[in-house]
Amino acid sequence: MVVPLLCRQGVTDNVTLLDDYLAEVAISEGGEAAPQKKEEILRMVTFLFQSTQADNCADVLDHSRIVECVGRQSRRRIWLVQSSSHKGGASPYVCLGGHYCSCRNFQEVSKKATSLVLCKHLLAIRLAQAFGKLCVNEVDDGQLYAYMRI
Numbered sequence: 001m002v003v004p005l006l007c008r009q010g011v012t013d014n015v016t017l018l019d020d021y022l023a024e025v026a027i028s029e030g031g032e033a034a035p036q037k038k039e040e041i042l043r044m045v046t047f048l049f050q051s052t053q054a055d056n057c058a059d060v061l062d063h064s065r066i067v068e069c070v071g072r073q074s075r076r077r078i079w080l081v082q083s084s085s086h087k088g089g090a091s092p093y094v095c096l097g098g099h100y101c102s103c104r105n106f107q108e109v110s111k112k113a114t115s116l117v118l119c120k121h122l123l124a125i126r127l128a129q130a131f132g133k134l135c136v137n138e139v140d141d142g143q144l145y146a147y148m149r150i
């Protein structure tokens, strides 16, 4: 696997390495990546994090609806991750800025962490475009702020 951006000077955390790698994929692949590239991306996630996180992320990509909401006026963006296992209209998980998720796992792990952490939802929103799983909705800013109060 050739990942030239991993050599960027001064980059020491795995989240930044993944974001740099995915930016390169987005440039080379355009929208949805080819199947072989998707496998390479999952291998990269396994390499940078843990195989269980890669598996959990793949599960989110397979079974959840990922929506990027863009504020019509502000152009701010948030991501909503609605699991297919959510019963009866349960609220989706809200991801902000690519570094915060409203899920319990993120809350618990980030309390103890000294660096950036990613839950399976934050990983999945990063991979969603390359996997053809990202739905983009433009919404009024009022609706965007309402989502953020979930």
Ligand SMILES: [Zn+2]
Pocket (backbone or CB within 6 Å): 093, 101, 102, 103, 104, 105, 106, 119, 120, 121, 122
């Ligand atoms: Zn989460």
